[in-house]
Amino acid sequence: MRTELVSEPGLPDHPNEDFASVGLPASGQGGSLVVLDGVTPPRTATGCLHSVPWFTAHLGGALTELTVSLPDVPLAEALSRAIARTSAAHAETCDLSHPRTPQATVALARWSPAAVEYLVLSDSALLVEAPDGTVTAVLDDRLARLPRAALASDALVDANLRNREGGFFTAAADPAVAARAVTGVLPRDEVRTLAALTDGAARWVEKFREGDWADWLALVRKQGAQALVDRVRELERSDAAGGRAFLGGGKTHDDATVVYAEL
Template sequence: MRIELATDPGALERPNEDYTSVALPASGTGGSLVLLDGVTPPPDDTGCLHSVHWFTAHLGGKLGELSVSRRDLTLRDILGTAILHTADTHRDTCDLSHPRTPQATVVLVRWDDERVEYLVLSDSVLLLAGAEGEVEAVLDDRLDRLPERVGALRDATRALPVGSQERKETGRTYVAAVEALRNTEGGFHTAAADPSVADRAVTGVRPRAEVWAVAALTDGAGRFVETFDEGDWRDCFSVIAKEGPQSLIDRVRALEDAHLASGAAPVAWKAHDDAAVVYAEW
């Protein structure tokens, strides 16, 4: 079996809020992978004493543990249990009801000789490679289906001159509109302190014989497709499988640098985003 992982911070002056791990049980049967993208909070109060990377480390560690030790649990059960466990570690010191309490996107995959199970929550991506060479992208696309008024604010912001005060003000309005829809009915969902969010995740099962490899990417690595349009998800998977996860991240960094050098505004207000990729091939 081939397993490769790579991650790179968006900025050296702050911690990487992405998290990835692979767990292979001592029995030698099956395994699991975890990929989280910590949600960077605005520079104001989050109601929590802890950082986002503290949260992703604790949640990711529990997901990895449960996914191999509790094969009787579904992936949704595992996510809900891991969220509750992580919340219990700091609910006495922090306001977990705060809308920007530490949170993350989630990709969780578990496999054995018979099947491959998967779970995706929010805008990280899972790619499944089939026996005939086809690549399926498993996406939670609720961020792409927000109300039209939010999309109009986004487009209005992008149309304004880079660096202008009007762009900054319209951008703040757009961000506030998106934030108001976080973990709400009709909005989008991330793993924070409420275990019931696990019921919102996209899940599925494939026969193991129909999947020869998987790749999970945070949106910082997914910029290859979603932002820079360097190819489709099959092209993205091909880069990972042939050149390795770090090569994909390096390509994205080069695209980000070229984008900035052209005088364009940073993508999603971030010149570089934390990026992580994990690849498993049977």
């Protein structure tokens, strides 16, 4: 087995709001990977005393433990339990009903000798490569399908779309959101490679159109995850230096995380 993990903040003087881990059980049978992308809040109140990195560290730590220690619990249930555990850690000090309480996107995978399970919630991504080289992207595209007019302001998003029917869902304070995730199970012999990534690393495909998902995976396999992130940074700097608004909107530089696992 080969695994590789790279996580880099968008700016060196800003905290990284992503979380990533690879868990290998003591039995040596199977493993799991966890990737979270913390949602950067606006410069207004969030109802919480804690930072986004505090939240992703607690949620990611819980997910890493639960996905390895409870192999018979489905990933959606593991996410639900991890959210409940994290919420309990600050429910007495913070207003968890606030729409901007700390939250994150989620990409999970777990493998055993028999099967590969996956879960994706919001705009992190999971790539699954078959033995014949076919690459399938597991995506939760609800946010991408929303009309741009509906995303015109944070107030509109929070009032009408964030963790609401007809909008999109993130892992925040409500364990029930885990049931909204994209999930599935594949036979183990149908999966050769897994890669989980945050949208900062997905920019290579989704924003800058350097190639498709199969090209993305080939680059990481041949040159490494750091080379992928370095190329994204070059493209971001070039776009900003050209005096153009960032392609597709959003931050010029975003936290970028990649977890790669050859099974």
